[in-house]
């Protein structure tokens with residue numbers, strides 16, 4: 001029997017009085033407390049930051065904004081409680097890579113309609129991807145980021161132009177729709193063995209183990225796997241092939257907090273070339289060092305960071321709004337001129353038509369944003385409901401009885417996941433609302 005327990009974590013030792021079971025209860029309580037302090041502080045930080053962003057440009061509020069900047073700077077940040085990550089993985093160092101990796105000359109990316117007509121999405125693409133570049137691909141929804149990535153990956157033929165691949169190029173392409181190409185009746189081990197028929201089973205099992213598919217899970221059919229587990233398997237299969245160019249289209253969608261964290265760390269250390277599309281700003285910040293923008297059917301370099309991009313988005317929305325307003329008042333002028341020359345009815349009609357067109361265009365701009373907000377709110381509602389249940393469970397002294405140990409650990413782990421996701425959603429919700437406000 002022992003009466004003191006020492007716990008080693010993150011290169012620190014903590015002393016807990018009592019035996020191991022008592023230690024587990026204390027530690028669970030401590031994690032819950034730290035997590036809740038962290039969340040509280042994060043809410044404060046977000047609040048201060050949104051105030052600063054909103055008012056820093058307004059002379060009358062500049063001083064208040066400045067004092068909030070100071071408050072933020074002074075704040076000693078609490079670390080999020082981290083239930084130790086169950087795994088980490090790394091990208092295997094590519095053997096060699098061509099330079100340039102790939103060149104696109106005057107490429108038109110797009111699709112064919114059923115009647116064979118061309119639907120160009122991104123045009124006149126001139127791109128030379130150099131070895132070791134790490135590019136974040138930006139652009140509003142529907143502008144063609146995925147279309148461009150598919151063309152780079154070679155799963156979509158260009159409508160015209162040339163794509164030249166360097167000798168020895170090995171592309172690792174990940175996109176959500178590829179999860180459908182996994183075979184539901186096969187196991188992770190079978191998937192990997194297909195890629196490596198000559199490799200010893202133990203080696204394959206060890207590799208899968210490093211992605212948290214150990215023991216039975218490596219030999220279970222993947223049909224009932226969650227989206228996150230399938231994404232984890234798809235990533236493992238890509239990594240096995242030692243790509244030197246990674247094309248990743250929203251790789252963190254559906255991933256749980258720990259896998260997202262593990263992927264971010266692995267990508268930050270990846271020595272090859274990377275092109276990444278992601279809404280996950282933390283992932284973009286940690287793994288890319290230059291940005292390109294897909295907008296108005298063109299691909300261009302984006303000279304700035306993610307904050308500049310946010311400003312660009314707002315500015316862009318404001319310009320569109322101004323153009324539409326100018327369009328509407330032009331119509332009104334045309335109508336009143338018409339009245340003077342006796343064309344009253346025709347021009348009133350024209351004015352109404354143009355106004356309706358403007359309304360329609362504004363509605364068209366707003367619709368995807370409203371859709372996004374509704375989607376975010378739906379997910380937030382579901383998560384908040386889950387959070388209430390989890391919080392109550394973790395706060396209940398009965399949950400610390402020994403027979404509840406595994407449920408409690410799982411509840412605390414899930415609590416951290418839910419809170420992190422809620423944070424992200426809250427930030428997205430705010431940003432989307434701001435974009436919407438700009439449109440008017």
Ligand SMILES: Nc1ncnc2c1ncn2[C@@H]1O[C@H](COP(=O)(O)OP(=O)(O)OP(=O)(O)O)[C@@H](O)[C@H]1O
Nearest residue numbers: 111112119121139140141142143144145146147148
């Ligand atoms: N198979 C297809 N046939 C015709 N048009 C398509 C096809 N797939 C996508 N599109 C259209 O191409 C445009 C660009 O879509 P894409 O998915 O590349 O955008 P994105 O920038 O990746 O946006 P998101 O972030 O919303 O995925 C959209 O208008 C979309 O409707």
